[in-house]
Amino acid sequence: MSARRVLAVARRIAEGFRRDHRSLALLFIAPLFVTALLGWVLRGSVAGTIDLVVAGAPAALVDALESAAADPDLDVEVRIEAIDDADGARGAVRDGDADVALIVAGSGANVGLTIVTQGADPTTEGGQLGVVQALISGAAGALLPIPGARLPEISRETIYLSPDADQLDALAPVFLGIFAYFFVFILTGISFLRERVGGTLERLLATPVTRAEIVLGYSIGFSFFAAIQVVVLTLFILARVEVPALGPIPAFTIGLDVQTAGSPAIAFIVALLMAIGAVNLGIFLSTYARTELQIVQFIPLVILPQALLGGVFWPVERLPDVLQAIAHVLPVTYAVDALREVMIKGADFGSSVVQLDLAVLAGIAILFVVLGAGTIKREVA
Amino acid sequence: MHPSGPAPAVEALDLRKAFERIHAVDGVDLDLRPGRIYGLLGPNGSGKTTLIRLLAGLSKATSGEARILGTRMPSRPMLGRIGYMPQSEALYPDLSVAENLGFFAALQGARTRAAIDRVLELVELSDRKGSPVLELSGGMRRRLSLACTLVHEPPIIFLDEPTVGVDPALRVQFWAHFRRLAAAGATILVASHVMDEADRCDELLFIRAGKVIAEGTGAELRAKAKTDNLETAFLQFAGLDAEGRPVDGSPAQ
Ligand SMILES: Nc1ncnc2c1ncn2[C@@H]1O[C@H](COP(=O)(O)OP(=O)(O)OP(=O)(O)O)[C@@H](O)[C@H]1O
Ligand SMILES: [Mg+2]
Numbered sequence A: 001m002s003a004r005r006v007l008a009v010a011r012r013i014a015e016g017f018r019r020d021h022r023s024l025a026l027l028f029i030a031p032l033f034v035t036a037l038l039g040w041v042l043r044g045s046v047a048g049t050i051d052l053v054v055a056g057a058p059a060a061l062v063d064a065l066e067s068a069a070a071d072p073d074l075d076v077e078v079r080i081e082a083i084d085d086a087d088g089a090r091g092a093v094r095d096g097d098a099d100v101a102l103i104v105a106g107s108g109a110n111v112g113l114t115i116v117t118q119g120a121d122p123t124t125e126g127g128q129l130g131v132v133q134a135l136i137s138g139a140a141g142a143l144l145p146i147p148g149a150r151l152p153e154i155s156r157e158t159i160y161l162s163p164d165a166d167q168l169d170a171l172a173p174v175f176l177g178i179f180a181y182f183f184v185f186i187l188t189g190i191s192f193l194r195e196r197v198g199g200t201l202e203r204l205l206a207t208p209v210t211r212a213e214i215v216l217g218y219s220i221g222f223s224f225f226a227a228i229q230v231v232v233l234t235l236f237i238l239a240r241v242e243v244p245a246l247g248p249i250p251a252f253t254i255g256l257d258v259q260t261a262g263s264p265a266i267a268f269i270v271a272l273l274m275a276i277g278a279v280n281l282g283i284f285l286s287t288y289a290r291t292e293l294q295i296v297q298f299i300p301l302v303i304l305p306q307a308l309l310g311g312v313f314w315p316v317e318r319l320p321d322v323l324q325a326i327a328h329v330l331p332v333t334y335a336v337d338a339l340r341e342v343m344i345k346g347a348d349f350g351s352s353v354v355q356l357d358l359a360v361l362a363g364i365a366i367l368f369v370v371l372g373a374g375t376i377k378r379e380v381a
Numbered sequence B: 001m002h003p004s005g006p007a008p009a010v011e012a013l014d015l016r017k018a019f020e021r022i023h024a025v026d027g028v029d030l031d032l033r034p035g036r037i038y039g040l041l042g043p044n045g046s047g048k049t050t051l052i053r054l055l056a057g058l059s060k061a062t063s064g065e066a067r068i069l070g071t072r073m074p075s076r077p078m079l080g081r082i083g084y085m086p087q088s089e090a091l092y093p094d095l096s097v098a099e100n101l102g103f104f105a106a107l108q109g110a111r112t113r114a115a116i117d118r119v120l121e122l123v124e125l126s127d128r129k130g131s132p133v134l135e136l137s138g139g140m141r142r143r144l145s146l147a148c149t150l151v152h153e154p155p156i157i158f159l160d161e162p163t164v165g166v167d168p169a170l171r172v173q174f175w176a177h178f179r180r181l182a183a184a185g186a187t188i189l190v191a192s193h194v195m196d197e198a199d200r201c202d203e204l205l206f207i208r209a210g211k212v213i214a215e216g217t218g219a220e221l222r223a224k225a226k227t228d229n230l231e232t233a234f235l236q237f238a239g240l241d242a243e244g245r246p247v248d249g250s251p252a253q
Helices: A003-019 A021-044 A059-069 A086-094 A122-138 A167-198 A200-205 A211-238 A264-286 A292-296 A298-309 A321-327 A331-344 A352-374 B048-055 B097-107 B113-122 B138-150 B168-183 B195-200 B218-225 B230-237
Strands: A049-055 A077-083 A100-105 A112-117 A154-158 A241-243 A252-254 B010-019 B022-032 B037-041 B063-068 B082-085 B156-160 B187-192 B203-208 B211-216
Touching (some): A049 A059, A049 A086, A049 A122, A059 A077, A059 A122, A077 A122, A086 A100, A086 A112, A112 A122, A167 A200, A167 A292, A167 A298, A167 A331, A211 A264, A264 A292, A292 A298, A298 A331, B022 B211, B037 B048, B037 B168, B037 B195, B048 B063, B048 B156, B082 B138, B097 B138, B138 B156, B156 B168, B168 B187, B168 B195, B203 B218, B203 B230, B211 B218, B211 B230
Parallel strands (some): A112 A154, B082 B156
Antiparallel strands (some): A241 A252, B010 B022, B203 B211
8 A cells, every 4th residue: 555646546536626616615614604504493482472272260369370470580482361261272273372271170179170282283382381370389279279289280182192192193194305405406407417417418409309398308217216215204103013023033013003083195296396396306406516515515505404494393484584484485384294194183185274385386397397398408518 | 503403402601600719600692402412521619519409599699590491590490300319329328228219309309119119210229228328338328329319310410420439340431321311312411520421421611619610522622722632622611731820821819
């Protein structure tokens, strides 16, 4: 082994990098970018307002809850509304008018408390629940006739998923659309880049094929694989298959057994729309790359922000205003919303939310198709 | 140069293409007739590829005009009448020989098995149908690339250095086939910087720095330059001496 040759190779790589400004910028700027974004999101999502609707509570209890909520040590704002009827309170939570409902039944020693949340977003609701429980402890004096008596057991109720649904139940269905989107983007980006660099695109353009045909062909080809991916992923997420022990292999289960309410068929359509958008985004962005490595470099730039802002991990409504505005132009946001509506809340095509999401996704897919096609006839080097 | 005879198949009218500072094609006029093989000869960087791409409608001229069968290029419908063999391989490495050929044949609307088998026969790849391009030798890839160009039997054929890396025996067969295609009425333009292929062409175009510096049959050009050697003739038309230096004594650029 010759140290001289090793150094020569190292030097060639350094020289290559020096001329590759994009790689260089990405090497240093991208980590800063992503880290900053992450910090912004995490810090920005702490504050918020909880809308609490209280049903069937005596006036004294409502007053006590209100004064507990006014405690300056409480770092969130709680808006309390008192109503009479327990079903009305459940309705308010279901419609999103309230975050949490506290339903009081009976009185004195027989008082029963029920806390109701949507059950669509266990992470957020867990935090809200903690706040409401703190308020109840603070208002315990008004609730219990005898000072010092034990608080009654609080029962939990959710509208959609069961109260013991975990974070995975809320997160997994969302992945259906997201994975396909990201994988298809990278695959198309690389394969179209190969077309451009390898000269096959030039050969394609020397035939009577139109760019619409190219874009469509690509969309179908990759959507086909995306479709298979979605089906497999759906099965994996929803199913639970017990594999019995066989010889030395112990018994195990396959699948996440995630609870869902809605139709996987609609989720499939969402994922397909996302994949078509991704194919054309890949074609579009392949114009701006010269090597496969540079396509991979789009991941921190294009994909991570979408994963962070699109509502996969943090609800869009809890992002700072600026980030919310960005989130509303990302296709992922609409896909996540539609998937949540369908898979967790059981919505179908009749739901105006789902209709709007699908319309926006279709619109974005068309926009990407136009962008992608627009880059094809541009002079190939 | 053809006062009579058939209508021109390929025309260029003061065709120009500039890349930032380089004038890759710098005012070329052409008039190519059916049934003939034209040789486009010139050194590296003289603009052969750029000229062919302009003629084939793959890039837009800075000024001037290219016409195929009387239609101004770029024109998509005309592309179906053109066979273009790029200088680079331009094949899908992970697809097999037959898949590559089938793909380009399909794009050209020539999906018949017979057409595919015929060109495979011509380039002697029939027994490698199933091999991925990745596993072919360099010369085999050139052969497949030619097959992809000819599969739809186009009347206008542009070949950018078609015989690079092809062995002598097959090279002779290639030229015999080009001759058959021309006899059947095709117009063929072959770019090359190999002068020994020039004599197989009906007419030669010497190109240097984007300009056609001489044109005519091999015999005409030899007579004009008063030499038997085409290479010497080229140097003379280019204003260079036998060692490639400008004859007026100024340093070569
Ligand atoms: N896309 C491009 N951008 C900038 N310059 C280009 C481009 N394509 C070609 N050129 C320049 O145009 C000139 C002619 O190039 P061209 O490829 O036509 O030469 P050629 O005659 O085919 O050479 P060779 O025999 O090496 O294939 C060269 O100076 C080249 O650098
Ligand atoms: Mg060339």
